Amino acid sequence: MTQTTHEFDEWPLKRLLTEVVGSGPKSAEDMTPAQAREAMARIFAGEPDETTLGAFWLANRWKRNTPDELAAYTDVMREQSVVTAEPDADPVDCGANYDGKHTSALLGVGAGVVAAAAGTPVVVHSGDRVPTQKATAYKHVLDELGVRTDIEPAESADMVDETGFGFYYQSAFNPAVDDLLERRDQMGVRTFVNTIETVANPANADVHLGSFYHLAFAKKLTDLIATSEELEYSRAIFFQGMEGYDDIRPGSTKVAEWDAEGGDNSLEDYEIETADYGMAIEREDLAVDDVAADSASITEAVLAGEREDRFADAIALNGALRIYARNDVDTLEDGLEVAREVIADGSAEAVLEELRAF
Numbered sequence: 077m078t079q080t081t082h083e084f085d086e087w088p089l090k091r092l093l094t095e096v097v098g099s100g101p102k103s104a105e106d107m108t109p110a111q112a113r114e115a116m117a118r119i120f121a122g123e124p125d126e127t128t129l130g131a132f133w134l135a136n137r138w139k140r141n142t143p144d145e146l147a148a149y150t151d152v153m154r155e156q157s158v159v160t161a162e163p164d165a166d167p168v169d170c171g172a173n174y175d176g177k178h179t180s181a182l183l184g185v186g187a188g189v190v191a192a193a194a195g196t197p198v199v200v201h202s203g204d205r206v207p208t209q210k211a212t213a214y215k216h217v218l219d220e221l222g223v224r225t226d227i228e229p230a231e232s233a234d235m236v237d238e239t240g241f242g243f244y245y246q247s248a249f250n251p252a253v254d255d256l257l258e259r260r261d262q263m264g265v266r267t268f269v270n271t272i273e274t275v276a277n278p279a280n281a282d283v284h285l286g287s288f289y290h291l292a293f294a295k296k297l298t299d300l301i302a303t304s305e306e307l308e309y310s311r312a313i314f315f316q317g318m319e320g321y322d323d324i325r326p327g328s329t330k331v332a333e334w335d336a337e338g339g340d341n342s343l344e345d346y347e348i349e350t351a352d353y354g355m356a357i358e359r360e361d362l363a364v365d366d367v368a369a370d371s372a373s374i375t376e377a378v379l380a381g382e383r384e385d386r387f388a389d390a391i392a393l394n395g396a397l398r399i400y401a402r403n404d405v406d407t408l409e410d411g412l413e414v415a416r417e418v419i420a421d422g423s424a425e426a427v428l429e430e431l432r433a434f
Contacts, residue, residue, distance in 0.1 A: 084117065084123075085110070087114045087115065088123070089115055089118060089119070089123075089129065090124070092115055092132065093128070093131055096111065097132070097135045097136060097139050098131060098132070098139075104135070104138075104139050106142050106144070107145050107148075108144075109144050109147070109148040110148075112144070112145040112148035113148045113151065113152050115132065115149075116148065116149045116152035117152055119256070120152070120157065126259060126262070129259060130259070130262070133263055133267040133268070133269075134263070136268050137268075141271075141296075143296050143299035143300045143302075143303050144303055145268075146268060146272060146296070146300040147300050147301075147303035147304040147305075147307075149269075149272050150272045150275060150276075150300060150304050150306065150307065151305050151306045153252070153273075153276065154276070154277075154304075154307070155306065157250050157252035158250050158278060159229045159248070159249045159250070160229065160249070160277070160278050160279070161228075161230045161232055161249070161278065162279055162280040163233040163234070163237045163242065163279055165236050166197065166281065166282055166402075167196075167197035167198050167199040167236055167279055167283075168191070168196060168197070168199070168281060168283045168284075168285055168401050168402050169201075169279060169281035169284045169285065169309075170184060170188060170199065170200045170214075170285045170286075170322055170398070171200075171201060171273075171274035171275055171276065171284065171285075171286050171322075172200075172202070172214070172286065172287055172320075172321045173274060173320045174202050174206040174246070174270065174274065175206045175209035175210060175211060175213070175266070175270065176202075176205075176209055176211030176212045176213040176321075176367075177212050177213075177318070177319040177321050177367055178209060178211045178212075178319065178367065179367070180318045180323070180362045180363055180364065180367070181323075181363075181364045181367065181370060181371045181374055181390075182212055182213075182214070182217050182321065182323065182368075182371040183323045183362075183371070183375075183387070183390050183394050184200060184214060184321065184323060184394065185200070185214060185217045185218060185221070185371070185372075185375050186374070186375035186379060186395070187323075187391050187394030187395040187398055188200055188241050188395070188398060189375075189379060189424055189428050189431070190379070190391060190392065190395030190398075190415045190418060190419060190424045191240075191241075191395045191398035191399050191415070192240030192427050193240065193418040193419075193423035193424040193426070193427045194395070194399050194404070194411075194414045194415060194417075194418045195404065196240075196398055196399045196402050197240045197241070197242075198241050198398055199236060199241075199242045199243075199244060199278075199281055200241075200242070200243055200244075201214070201243065201244040201245070201249070201276065202214040202245075203215070203245075203246035203247065203254065203257070203273075204246075204247070206246075206257065206270075206273075207260040207261040207263070207266075208260075208261075208263070208264065208265060208266050208270075210261070211367065212367035212371070215245065216368040217368055217372050218243055218431075219368070220368050220369050220372030221375065221376065221431075221432070222432045223431045223432055224434060225243055225245055226247075226248075227243070227248065229248055229249045232244040232245070232248075232249070232278070232279070233279065236279065238430065238434060239427055239434060240427055241431060242279065244279065246273065246276075249276070249278040250273065250278070253269060253276075256269060271297075271300075274286055275297070275300065275301065275307060277307060277309070280308070281309070282309060282310050282311065283309065283310070283311045283312070283313075283401050284301070284309045284311070284312040285312075285313050285314075285322055286312065286313075286314045286322065287314060287317040287321055287322045288314045288316060288320075288332070289316065289320055290316075291316075291330055291332060291345060294314040294332035294343075295332070295343060297312075297314055298312055298332065298334040298343055301334070302336070309336070310336045310337070311334065311335050311401070312334045313331065313332070313333050313334070313397070313401050314332045314334075315331040315397075316329055316330040316331075317329065318359075323362075324348055324350070324390070324393055324394055324397065325350075325359065326350055326357035326358050326361060326386075326390070327350060327351075327357070327358070327359065328347050328349055328350075329347060329350075330345065330346075330347055331345065331347065331348055333345070333346070348397075350389075350393065353389075353393060353408075353412060355386070355390075355393065357386045357390060361386045362386065362387070362390060374387045376428070378391045379419065379424045379425045379427075381420060381425070391415075391419075392412055392415040392419065393408075393412060395411070395415040396408050396410075396412040396414070396415045398411075399411040399414060399415065
């Protein structure tokens with residue numbers, strides 16, 4: 077694991093467990109930022125034994141982390157593990173839940189390619205079968221499409237600048253977190269690492285697009301961003317996507333939009349209704365049998381203009397959201413018009429071919 081120093085203060089994880097986060101349902105307290113920073117540094121150093129680390133993760137889950145704690149964890153991750161490579165372009169950072177999808181098509185690759193073709197550069201990042209679900213993520217769909225994924229961060233940045241779309245691989249850009257995969261798998265439940273890895277921001281992007289399960293958690297995530305000393309997002313859009321991923325749900329999708337210049341009242345929430353865009357899509361319409369293979373074949377066909385069905389609608393709408401997220405259009409309706417144009421004129425398919433040739 078990456079670690080700059082093994083000199084710590086006075087808060088080993090066992091003491092944090094017995095005196096702070098794990099002292100009982102009524103007496104448990106939140107950590108100070110300094111305590112949370114020390115905890116994360118000790119984890120990256122490999123200091124706590126497996127039992128203590130597991131107990132600490134579980135105590136945090138029961139207690140529920142504050143934005144200050146999550147920001148402290150994130151800052152240590154960014155300082156000690158994340159290898160950034162900033163492209164010349166200023167992409168939208170798409171950090172969907174790394175543990176992936178089980179039942180519905182993963183549309184973010186197609187949506188990102190559509191946005192790239194429209195002039196909105198996009199970065200996606202994921203690991204490989206990340207706990208707890210260990211399901212299909214960005215890497216697996218790109219692998220099926222014949223796009224290189226086992227690349228170093230500098231190559232990822234070049235990919236963005238050459239094609240408009242870039243993939244950053246967790247094993248390469250976030251090695252200390254990657255080293256924790258086996259221990260996370262043994263936990264059997266999600267930990268705070270599942271949250272902070274999604275905002276790792278390896279491309280140092282200005283805009284983040286992410287997902288949440290409940291609106292209150294979106295507020296926690298935007299507070300994390302606002303509190304962090306290492307994250308410099310000026311804008312973030314979180315939404316309640318399919319299977320917790322960054323795909324708009326058929327029907328109604330809750331959205332939380334945050335702007336750094338908005339101060340304490342910067343979070344706006346609203347809903348995207350697919351029916352408002354003439355899309356008669358139901359949740360089961362986007363189900364597939366083999367998420368990686370089927371998502372890839374669907375993406376390929378939509379980008380080639382060979383499908384004009386529910387999947388084509390969904391990819392165009394998700395592409396539009398990425399274009400809107402960077403303020404490249406004023407409304408989602410405008411973004412949808414642009415997305416459909418770049419699919420129809422072959423620009424989106426051309427970006428996919430450039431990615432395959434990279």
